[in-house]
Amino acid sequence: MxxxxxxxxxxxxxxxxxxxxxxxxxxxxxxxxxxxxxxxxxxxxxxxxxxxxxxxxxxxxxxxxxxxxxxxxxxxxxxxxxxxxxxxxxxxxxxxxxxxxxxxxxxxxxxxxxxxxxxxxxxxxxxxxxxxxxxxxxxxxxxxxxxGAAVGAxxxxxITGKPVTTTEPAREGAPVSDLQSLVGARGGQAEGTLTSKGYTYRGGTKLADSSFTYWEQPSTNNCVTIRTTDGRYQSITYTKRSDCN
Missing domain, CATH: 2.30.29 (PH-domain like)
Incomplete structure (x- = not known):
C-alpha cells in the first residue's frame, strides 16, 4: 500500500x-x-x-x-x-x-x-x-x-545571498555566488550589504559608460570586481588579486 x-x-x-x-x-x-x-x-x-x-x-x-x-x-x-x-x-x-x-x-x-x-x-x-x-x-x-549543519548555511x-563559509573557485570572470542577489541593485544602497558581509573596498576605475569597483573578499582575500552602469550593479565577478592591491 x-x-x-x-x-x-x-x-x-x-x-x-x-x-x-x-x-x-x-x-x-x-x-x-x-x-x-x-x-x-x-x-x-x-x-x-x-x-x-x-x-x-x-x-x-x-x-x-x-x-x-x-x-x-x-x-x-x-x-x-x-x-x-x-x-x-x-x-x-x-x-x-x-x-x-x-x-x-x-x-x-x-x-x-x-x-x-x-x-x-x-x-x-x-x-x-x-x-x-x-x-x-x-x-x-x-x-x-x-x-551536517554546515550544509544548511x-x-x-x-539562495538568499547570505555569507557562506565554503571556498569556491576564484576563477577570473566567475560570478561570486554569495553576491549575485545584489545584481541589479543600486550601488549606493548595496554598498552597506557588501561591508556588512565583510568585504573591503580597494578602489575603482571607469571605462566608457561603466565604473568598476574592487573589493577584497573576507577570509579568502580574493579580489572581486563590480561593474556598475546607470547607477546599478550589472555584474559581480572574481578578478585578479592584483586589482585589490
Missing amino acids: IRSLRQTSAALGAGLLLAGLSAPFAPAAMAEVLVRAQGRCKLMSGGYEAFNGHCTFKHKKAGNTDAYVVKLDDGTDFNFSGPGVQALSVQTYAGVRNVKHKAQADHEVFSWNDGEARRLSVRLDQVQNPDVRFDDAPQKADAGSLL LIGGL
Whole structure:
C-alpha cells in the first residue's frame, strides 16, 4: 500500500512541471548557471511522501530572472523562478502558482498549492564548479563537500545571498555566488550589504559608460570586481588579486 501511494504521488509530482522549464524562464543557452550542487530532497504531496532521495540543484540567471531548478532522482523537475527568492512562481498543470520559500536550520523548503499542498525540502551535500569543462583537472571540477549543519548555511547563502563559509573557485570572470542577489541593485544602497558581509573596498576605475569597483573578499582575500552602469550593479565577478592591491 505504501509503495502504491508513493508511486502514485511521484507520478503526480512528475506531471506538475511538464512545461515548467520552458516558461517563463529564458532559453537554456541564454541562462548562466551560477550554482550547481548535489543533495537530498523530500517531496510531500497532499500529505503523502512522494519522493525521498538524491537530487540535483541549480541556480540559473537570465537577465533579471533567477531560477532555482531541482531535479529529483526519479526524473521530476521543479523550476522555481522569479526576480528574487521571496517572489518565486512555478508552472503546473493548474497554471502558474506562487511559491513560498523558507530557510530551515539545515535545509530549504519550497511550498505551493495547485489543488494539493506540495512541499519540497532540499538539503545540499556537495557544491560543484558551475563552469567546468571536460578537459579541466579533477580538483577544479569539485568545490568540495560539506556535511551536517554546515550544509544548511551553505544552501541558505546560495539562495538568499547570505555569507557562506565554503571556498569556491576564484576563477577570473566567475560570478561570486554569495553576491549575485545584489545584481541589479543600486550601488549606493548595496554598498552597506557588501561591508556588512565583510568585504573591503580597494578602489575603482571607469571605462566608457561603466565604473568598476574592487573589493577584497573576507577570509579568502580574493579580489572581486563590480561593474556598475546607470547607477546599478550589472555584474559581480572574481578578478585578479592584483586589482585589490
